[in-house]
Amino acid sequence: MVMLKPFKAIRPSKELVHKVAALPYDVMNSDEAREMVKGNRYSFLHVDKAEVDLDKNINIYDKKVYEKAKENLYNMIEEGTLQKDNKAMIFVYRLIMNGRSQTGIVGVTSIDDYMNNIIKKHEYTREEKEIDRINHVDICSANTGPIFLTYRDNEKINSIIENCTKENPLYNFTAKDGVQHIVWSIEDENIVDKICTIFKEISNLYIADGHHRTASAVKVGLKRRDENPNYTGEEEFNYFLSVIFPKSALSIMDYNRVVKDTNGLSEKELLKMISKKFKVEVYTRDKTYKPTEKNIFGMYLKGKWYKLTAKPGSFNEDLVEGLDVSILQNTLLTPILNIQDPRTDDRIEFVGGIRGLQELEKKAGNEGVAFSMYPTTIDELMDISDADKVMPPKSTWFEPKLRSGLFIHEI
Incomplete structure (x- = not known):
């Protein structure tokens, strides 16, 4: 049984979304990130790779980097580049690359589902990379990059997504790399409840990309539980930001x-x-x-x-x-x-x-x-995850890449 919940997103204004949205922090190095943000003070890389705003010689794991990330994040909120929703919602997120589209659900998923192996893994993580994102999530008090999850297709979910995408989108822009990004918001509580109920019928989710981000979000959640012994389980730190695609929509590259x-x-x-x-x-x-x-x-x-x-x-x-x-x-x-x-x-x-x-x-x-x-196949990834085994490092490369900065989950 998968636990999916709506959330009150922090997200860009419509006018600036194309400038805010950025590639994931882990697909470029610091030098490349510094080039990418030139002339664009709105880029979410100012949050996800905040060393771009500090001395070039700084250690990227220095506490000052995470403090700068927090400063930049809340400055973007204060100046209106990012806005907080007043209502908890679920979103539909479509990416179109070279004429091929993939469409998924954006919500928050449970750290308990990760620990109980309902959300399945297929890779080992490296401690130094975990510590990096633990510090980033904890100091920013937010999941700034979504976890890329997949599941075996469910026709009920497919039908709801199809209906939702007939409405006018919240965002619709094409990034510099030619990938089109379209987002719809689902505000109707009945539809949100229906989606969450259907996900309870799904046995498992699978991490496609983002093992380090997931492990880090879970460890921050456990840290917050220790700091709040009377927690109820409903607090936002018990959940992490996720984009969930049916497996038929995905493509793994070599x-x-x-x-x-x-x-x-x-x-x-x-x-x-x-x-x-x-x-x-x-x-x-x-x-x-x-x-x-x-x-x-x-x-x-x-x-x-x-x-x-x-x-x-x-x-x-x-x-x-x-x-x-x-x-x-x-x-x-x-x-x-x-x-x-x-x-x-x-x-x-x-x-x-x-x-x-x-x-x-x-x-x-x-x-x-x-x-x-x-390329490794989605079925191979799922079969290995189901067997509680792990793939060798660098077995899968997913395209297109989800953009960071479209949705932030405050914990």
Whole structure:
């Protein structure tokens, strides 16, 4: 049984929404963020990556960064860039990218559902990244970035969404990257209650993106419970901001790999070692090679593209071990290129498919080696989550990205 609730959002004025809305804090570094906010004092990056307003040499985890984020957030409220709703509502949020749309529900979900595994995970989190968002949520006293959740389709929810999107939208703008964002508010309490009741019939939600934000929101909620021993469970800190999409609406892109060097192996030696577990073919048909099915990989090495097909019996077909990201890691990256821990090894870089295969060529150069991947599927993500297992790091890349700043949940 999933607990979904409406909330009193803090959100942009209609006139400024296109200037406020920003990409998630974790898809760019500080230098990129500083460039993005130039000439735009309304950008929500002033809250989500507040170091952009401080000395360039500051440690991004310095307490001053979080205090600046809080200052910027409440300045935006005071000046009217952001406005507080007087009524708790649920919203419908649609993103359209390259003619393809995905539409979901915006509300708040329960920290207890996360702890009780009703909201399921598929990734480990890293402590330093958790601490960063814990400090951000706690000091700002708000969830500033939504958690991206999914669920198995429910026709009742689909029908309600379809009806709601026939109304005039609250927001409708196209971001600089060409993605269109449309938001509708659901103010009718009967419809809100109906949506929340239907979600109680849904067994599970699944984190698609935002494991660190979720874990951090939960830990802040537990901290607030400790600080308020007479809490009732209705307080806003018991819930976190979520956007929930049916699985049929989502698209996972490839999440590719680049290794900076060949671990001291010559081109000939590397190809020989790879051929023990893969059928290796030089690919000459196009300029790049993008796999079109599972167990096949592209490899860029010394100016050439290769097609690598995993040989039958060369890998474990377990739920996790049979993932393409696992096959590549276990049969090539670890034993041949000596990438023992992809979470911490600075010789490996992960490149989202949105950036194209030419980006792999550029990053590999003449010294490194790059691999193009077939995307992990939504069903694989759900099956692994249901089995209480975890995927290797950087297994999924979702597009389009949800924008931060459209909805803020004050706790």
